[in-house]
Amino acid sequence: RNDNRNLALQVERKMTPQEMRALYDYNAWANHRALEAASKLTAEQFVQPMGSSFGSVRDTLAHIFGAEWIWLERFQGRSPASLPDTTQFKDIASLKERWDEHEARLLSFVRALTQSDLDRTMEYKTLKFGVYSNPLWQSMQHVVNHGSYHRGQVTTLLRQLGAQPILTDLMHFYRERATAAGA
Template sequence: MPRTTTGATSGSSTERARPVIVELIRSLYRYNDWANGRILDASARLTCEQLLEGGGASFDSVRDTLVHTMGAEWLYLERWHGRSPRASFAAADFPDLATIRARWQTIERDTQAFVAALTEADLARVVEYTNMQGERWAYPLWQQMIHQVNHATQHRSEAAVMLTKLGHSPGWLDLLYFVDLVGGPDMAPHTPQRSSRPGEPRARLDTPQRSSRPGEPGARLDSESK
């Protein structure tokens, strides 16, 4: 009888799938950085008064929303390094967009360095931390990392609404729009057909029916929404 072995072979679907989680996390954090940048760029068109103007979202102003989103990214990165801060950033310490950008650039640099070094074993590791109320919590790292991006998405959406009401929409923030524009090799489609038109998103696989709405993603394969 032929010999049999247990476990995944080198060509098994299980083994081939393992690196996908690491690449998923890296791709999400590249997207997160890009989407945050869109919000910051739109915020740069506000006056100082508009930046602080009450907007009625989870946090009162665009400034306060940005500081909270930035602070949450910093907070989780601290937790992943084994520290449990008992306070986040105070919005009053960031009087203008320049101070927010300067601090966020440092946080983003450290976050991307952390993400770049991740392994599958790292992502499976359970990370314990104490929250600001003194409660102890523990989750696998991969869950916390996805949570952090999802949390940022919520508050980016709130900031986008306030910015749009002030006349400075950040434009499309969808993941697939990011893939079309700047996704990079780890997020690109398998068999893209490049357009000959300058600026055309690269992910078109045929000749899709384009939307008449400005900023509509270019990878639509039919008339349905992403």
């Protein structure tokens, strides 16, 4: 068992529920932009093997979705033994449908969080590396960071396919949100 609880709580500043909500609003915004860009691809381009970490745009997006799904399960005390099967997503519409359902559950979970929820130690079993425990807020930060990393790969794949790349920088999200709020 890998227990980083004590070191993590001593070294790092905790996130507040408000900060976590903003981070997950950003994550949803960035995912929507990635899915929108992918929806402009042909069916062939969407599944075309590109030699990337997960092969295709579909498989990379499905990996982001699957990771978010499995982590939400872990946040709620369950440790699934596998990720969702990416081949179930025959097209962008089927992926978007599942992602929309998942996102509603995820954002509902995030909006209900209290500081004590974020500070609680969660224990979970990974698919490959065993049992871990750490504060919930760290795992939740990881999910957003993970998505950012792989959306960067999607951007590269879109460029390689001759499609319009996506802009998903956190600062761009903040600027859009400020403009929408009339700030």
